[in-house]
Amino acid sequence: MFGLRRPSASSSKEPLWREEFSIFTADERYVGRRQMTKFLTLTSLSMFAGNLWLLGRAAFSKDRPAYPAVKVATAGEIPVGGVKLFQYDNDQCILVRTGETSYAAYSQKCTHLSCAVYYAKEKNRLECPCHEGYFSILDGSVLQGPPTRPLPKVTLEQRGSDLVAVGMTGGAEPGT
Amino acid sequence: MKAPDTPLQGRGLTAMDGVITLIIILLIVQMWLLSATLAAYLAGHRSAVVPAAFVSGLIFVGCAALYGFVERIDRNARR
Numbered sequence: 662m663f664g665l666r667r668p669s670a671s672s673s674k675e676p677l678w679r680e681e682f683s684i685f686t687a688d689e690r691y692v693g694r695r696q697m698t699k700f701l702t703l704t705s706l707s708m709f710a711g712n713l714w715l716l717g718r719a720a721f722s723k724d725r726p727a728y729p730a731v732k733v734a735t736a737g738e739i740p741v742g743g744v745k746l747f748q749y750d751n752d753q754c755i756l757v758r759t760g761e762t763s764y765a766a767y768s769q770k771c772t773h774l775s776c777a778v779y780y781a782k783e784k785n786r787l788e789c790p791c792h793e794g795y796f797s798i799l800d801g802s803v804l805q806g807p808p809t810r811p812l813p814k815v816t817l818e819q820r821g822s823d824l825v826a827v828g829m830t831g832g833a834e835p836g837t
Numbered sequence: 838m839k840a841p842d843t844p845l846q847g848r849g850l851t852a853m854d855g856v857i858t859l860i861i862i863l864l865i866v867q868m869w870l871l872s873a874t875l876a877a878y879l880a881g882h883r884s885a886v887v888p889a890a891f892v893s894g895l896i897f898v899g900c901a902a903l904y905g906f907v908e909r910i911d912r913n914a915r916r
Contacts, residue, residue: 694853698907701860705900708867712886712893719883775864810880831881 691768726831728828733766733815736822742782749826754815755780755787756824759798766802766815773808787812849910856903867896 733747733756745756746769756766757780767787769777776791786804787796794806801812816828874889 692858692911694850695857695907695911696855698857698860698904701857701864702897702900702904705860705864705867708871709890709897711871712890715878715886716890718871719878719886809876818859828842 664740717783724825728826730818732823733817734824736819736824744780747816747826750829752813752829753777753825756815756817757784757787766799766816766817766826767796768813768829770812770817771808772803772810772812778812782789849913852910853907856907860900860903863896863900867893870896 663819677737718741725750728750731747733754734745734756739745739756739758741758741760743758747754747756747766749766753769754766755769755778756764759765766814767778769792771778771789771794773794773801776789778787778789778794778796780786780798781788784795786798787794787801788794789806789808792807794808796802796808796812797804801814804809811831813829813831816830818825818827870889870893874885877885
Protein backbone atom coordinates (compact mmCIF):
# COMPACT_ATOMS: atom_id res chain seq x y z
CA MET A 662 0.00 0.00 0.00
CA PHE A 663 2.73 2.48 0.96
CA GLY A 664 5.70 1.17 -1.08
CA LEU A 665 8.77 -0.44 0.42
CA ARG A 666 6.50 -3.18 1.72
CA ARG A 667 7.89 -6.42 2.95
CA PRO A 668 8.11 -8.56 -0.22
CA SER A 669 6.83 -11.64 1.56
CA ALA A 670 4.27 -9.95 3.78
CA SER A 671 1.22 -10.82 1.77
CA SER A 672 2.23 -14.32 0.78
CA SER A 673 4.09 -15.60 3.85
CA LYS A 674 2.18 -17.37 6.59
CA GLU A 675 5.17 -17.26 8.91
CA PRO A 676 4.73 -15.34 12.14
CA LEU A 677 6.34 -11.93 12.12
CA TRP A 678 9.05 -12.85 14.61
CA ARG A 679 10.29 -15.69 12.36
CA GLU A 680 10.99 -13.39 9.44
CA GLU A 681 14.56 -12.38 8.92
CA PHE A 682 13.66 -8.73 8.45
CA SER A 683 10.54 -8.35 10.50
CA ILE A 684 10.38 -4.57 10.24
CA PHE A 685 11.32 -2.66 7.15
CA THR A 686 12.49 0.93 7.03
CA ALA A 687 9.15 2.28 5.90
CA ASP A 688 7.40 0.63 8.85
CA GLU A 689 9.91 1.73 11.43
CA ARG A 690 8.28 5.00 12.38
CA TYR A 691 4.92 3.29 12.74
CA VAL A 692 6.36 0.62 15.03
CA GLY A 693 8.15 3.18 17.18
CA ARG A 694 4.98 5.20 17.65
CA ARG A 695 2.84 2.14 18.27
CA GLN A 696 5.20 0.84 20.91
CA MET A 697 5.39 4.25 22.51
CA THR A 698 1.58 4.39 22.64
CA LYS A 699 1.46 0.92 24.16
CA PHE A 700 4.00 1.92 26.81
CA LEU A 701 2.01 5.06 27.67
CA THR A 702 -1.22 3.07 27.89
CA LEU A 703 0.42 0.58 30.26
CA THR A 704 1.65 3.50 32.36
CA SER A 705 -1.93 4.72 32.53
CA LEU A 706 -3.00 1.24 33.60
CA SER A 707 -0.42 1.20 36.39
CA MET A 708 -1.66 4.54 37.69
CA PHE A 709 -5.22 3.28 37.58
CA ALA A 710 -4.02 0.26 39.56
CA GLY A 711 -2.53 2.67 42.09
CA ASN A 712 -5.88 4.38 42.48
CA LEU A 713 -7.59 0.99 42.86
CA TRP A 714 -5.06 0.02 45.52
CA LEU A 715 -5.93 3.18 47.47
CA LEU A 716 -9.61 2.39 47.02
CA GLY A 717 -9.06 -1.14 48.33
CA ARG A 718 -7.14 0.12 51.33
CA ALA A 719 -9.84 2.64 52.13
CA ALA A 720 -12.58 0.03 51.76
CA PHE A 721 -10.99 -2.85 53.64
CA SER A 722 -8.83 -1.21 56.27
CA LYS A 723 -10.23 -1.78 59.72
CA ASP A 724 -11.08 1.05 62.02
CA ARG A 725 -8.33 1.70 64.43
CA PRO A 726 -8.69 0.06 67.84
CA ALA A 727 -8.97 2.34 70.85
CA TYR A 728 -5.77 3.93 72.07
CA PRO A 729 -4.40 2.85 75.42
CA ALA A 730 -4.22 5.25 78.36
CA VAL A 731 -0.57 5.81 79.24
CA LYS A 732 0.84 8.01 81.95
CA VAL A 733 3.41 10.34 80.37
CA ALA A 734 4.33 12.66 83.22
CA THR A 735 3.24 14.06 86.53
CA ALA A 736 1.99 17.61 86.81
CA GLY A 737 4.87 19.91 87.66
CA GLU A 738 7.48 17.38 86.61
CA ILE A 739 8.70 19.64 83.82
CA PRO A 740 9.11 23.44 84.04
CA VAL A 741 7.09 25.89 81.95
CA GLY A 742 8.63 25.86 78.50
CA GLY A 743 10.22 22.51 79.18
CA VAL A 744 9.72 19.33 77.21
CA LYS A 745 9.61 15.63 77.83
CA LEU A 746 9.92 12.94 75.20
CA PHE A 747 7.85 9.80 75.53
CA GLN A 748 6.70 6.79 73.54
CA TYR A 749 3.04 6.44 72.77
CA ASP A 750 1.48 3.82 70.53
CA ASN A 751 4.85 2.97 68.94
CA ASP A 752 5.40 6.62 68.14
CA GLN A 753 8.00 8.98 69.54
CA CYS A 754 6.14 11.96 71.01
CA ILE A 755 6.99 15.28 72.58
CA LEU A 756 5.23 16.83 75.56
CA VAL A 757 5.56 20.58 76.04
CA ARG A 758 4.48 22.51 79.09
CA THR A 759 3.13 25.65 77.49
CA GLY A 760 1.91 27.36 80.66
CA GLU A 761 1.40 26.86 84.37
CA THR A 762 -1.49 24.49 83.80
CA SER A 763 -1.40 23.88 80.07
CA TYR A 764 0.35 21.11 78.19
CA ALA A 765 0.55 20.07 74.55
CA ALA A 766 1.78 16.80 73.13
CA TYR A 767 2.42 15.81 69.53
CA SER A 768 4.04 13.08 67.54
CA GLN A 769 7.66 14.03 67.10
CA LYS A 770 7.74 12.79 63.53
CA CYS A 771 7.58 15.60 60.98
CA THR A 772 4.81 14.94 58.47
CA HIS A 773 7.14 15.85 55.62
CA LEU A 774 10.00 13.31 55.81
CA SER A 775 9.75 12.04 59.40
CA CYS A 776 12.62 14.00 60.92
CA ALA A 777 12.22 14.60 64.66
CA VAL A 778 10.72 17.98 65.48
CA TYR A 779 11.88 19.92 68.56
CA TYR A 780 10.35 22.70 70.62
CA ALA A 781 11.76 26.18 69.92
CA LYS A 782 10.95 27.92 73.19
CA GLU A 783 11.83 31.45 72.10
CA LYS A 784 9.46 31.22 69.12
CA ASN A 785 6.93 29.00 70.87
CA ARG A 786 6.60 26.52 68.02
CA LEU A 787 7.75 23.10 66.98
CA GLU A 788 10.47 23.11 64.36
CA CYS A 789 11.81 20.47 62.03
CA PRO A 790 15.55 21.01 61.51
CA CYS A 791 15.74 19.08 58.24
CA HIS A 792 13.74 21.33 55.94
CA GLU A 793 12.62 24.13 58.25
CA GLY A 794 9.05 23.02 58.65
CA TYR A 795 7.40 24.86 61.54
CA PHE A 796 4.31 23.72 63.44
CA SER A 797 2.02 25.62 65.77
CA ILE A 798 2.29 24.59 69.40
CA LEU A 799 -1.44 25.30 69.82
CA ASP A 800 -2.84 22.75 67.37
CA GLY A 801 0.09 21.28 65.46
CA SER A 802 -0.87 23.02 62.22
CA VAL A 803 1.79 23.86 59.65
CA LEU A 804 3.12 27.42 59.95
CA GLN A 805 5.80 27.23 57.32
CA GLY A 806 7.78 24.85 55.19
CA PRO A 807 7.27 21.79 53.04
CA PRO A 808 4.97 19.73 55.33
CA THR A 809 1.35 19.77 54.18
CA ARG A 810 -0.22 17.92 57.09
CA PRO A 811 -0.37 18.92 60.74
CA LEU A 812 1.45 16.96 63.41
CA PRO A 813 -0.66 14.22 64.98
CA LYS A 814 -1.81 15.52 68.35
CA VAL A 815 -1.75 13.41 71.49
CA THR A 816 -4.88 13.86 73.55
CA LEU A 817 -3.98 14.42 77.18
CA GLU A 818 -6.05 14.05 80.33
CA GLN A 819 -5.10 15.06 83.82
CA ARG A 820 -5.96 12.31 86.27
CA GLY A 821 -5.05 13.46 89.73
CA SER A 822 -1.47 14.54 89.50
CA ASP A 823 -0.80 12.43 86.44
CA LEU A 824 -0.85 13.50 82.81
CA VAL A 825 -2.25 10.64 80.79
CA ALA A 826 -2.19 10.20 77.01
CA VAL A 827 -5.52 8.77 75.88
CA GLY A 828 -5.47 9.07 72.09
CA MET A 829 -4.09 10.66 68.97
CA THR A 830 -5.84 12.75 66.35
CA GLY A 831 -4.98 14.10 62.93
CA GLY A 832 -1.97 13.87 60.69
CA ALA A 833 -1.57 10.14 60.68
CA GLU A 834 -2.79 7.83 57.98
CA PRO A 835 -6.13 6.35 59.01
CA GLY A 836 -6.25 2.68 59.77
CA THR A 837 -2.57 2.29 60.59
CA MET B 838 17.72 7.00 0.90
CA LYS B 839 14.19 6.73 2.21
CA ALA B 840 11.25 6.81 -0.13
CA PRO B 841 9.11 9.95 0.39
CA ASP B 842 5.91 9.52 2.42
CA THR B 843 2.71 9.12 0.50
CA PRO B 844 -0.15 11.44 1.60
CA LEU B 845 -1.79 8.52 3.39
CA GLN B 846 1.41 7.64 5.23
CA GLY B 847 1.88 11.25 6.24
CA ARG B 848 -1.69 11.43 7.55
CA GLY B 849 -1.22 8.22 9.51
CA LEU B 850 1.93 9.47 11.17
CA THR B 851 0.32 12.81 11.98
CA ALA B 852 -2.65 11.02 13.52
CA MET B 853 -0.31 8.89 15.62
CA ASP B 854 1.59 11.94 16.81
CA GLY B 855 -1.70 13.56 17.76
CA VAL B 856 -2.78 10.47 19.68
CA ILE B 857 0.54 10.30 21.55
CA THR B 858 0.21 13.96 22.51
CA LEU B 859 -3.33 13.37 23.76
CA ILE B 860 -2.27 10.36 25.79
CA ILE B 861 0.60 12.29 27.35
CA ILE B 862 -1.81 15.04 28.40
CA LEU B 863 -4.15 12.42 29.89
CA LEU B 864 -1.22 10.81 31.70
CA ILE B 865 -0.19 14.09 33.26
CA VAL B 866 -3.74 14.56 34.57
CA GLN B 867 -3.79 10.98 35.83
CA MET B 868 -0.42 11.39 37.58
CA TRP B 869 -1.64 14.53 39.31
CA LEU B 870 -4.87 12.75 40.26
CA LEU B 871 -2.99 9.84 41.83
CA SER B 872 -0.64 12.05 43.83
CA ALA B 873 -3.49 14.31 44.99
CA THR B 874 -5.57 11.29 46.01
CA LEU B 875 -2.65 9.82 47.91
CA ALA B 876 -2.06 13.10 49.74
CA ALA B 877 -5.76 13.36 50.61
CA TYR B 878 -5.90 9.74 51.76
CA LEU B 879 -2.85 10.14 53.97
CA ALA B 880 -4.44 13.25 55.45
CA GLY B 881 -7.43 11.13 56.41
CA HIS B 882 -9.90 12.14 53.68
CA ARG B 883 -11.09 8.75 52.56
CA SER B 884 -14.03 10.11 50.59
CA ALA B 885 -11.73 11.30 47.79
CA VAL B 886 -10.59 7.83 46.74
CA VAL B 887 -13.85 6.62 45.12
CA PRO B 888 -14.33 9.47 42.60
CA ALA B 889 -10.57 9.53 41.97
CA ALA B 890 -10.53 5.82 41.11
CA PHE B 891 -13.54 6.31 38.82
CA VAL B 892 -11.95 9.23 36.97
CA SER B 893 -8.62 7.39 36.76
CA GLY B 894 -10.47 4.41 35.25
CA LEU B 895 -12.11 6.69 32.69
CA ILE B 896 -8.74 8.13 31.75
CA PHE B 897 -7.31 4.64 31.35
CA VAL B 898 -10.24 3.63 29.13
CA GLY B 899 -9.59 6.76 27.05
CA CYS B 900 -5.91 5.86 26.71
CA ALA B 901 -6.80 2.29 25.76
CA ALA B 902 -9.25 3.54 23.14
CA LEU B 903 -6.60 5.83 21.68
CA TYR B 904 -4.16 2.92 21.65
CA GLY B 905 -6.76 0.87 19.77
CA PHE B 906 -7.00 3.70 17.25
CA VAL B 907 -3.21 3.67 16.78
CA GLU B 908 -3.26 -0.10 16.32
CA ARG B 909 -5.90 0.28 13.62
CA ILE B 910 -3.87 2.91 11.78
CA ASP B 911 -0.80 0.71 12.09
CA ARG B 912 -2.64 -2.34 10.82
CA ASN B 913 -3.94 -0.42 7.80
CA ALA B 914 -0.50 0.94 7.06
CA ARG B 915 1.09 -2.49 7.17
CA ARG B 916 -1.58 -4.31 5.18
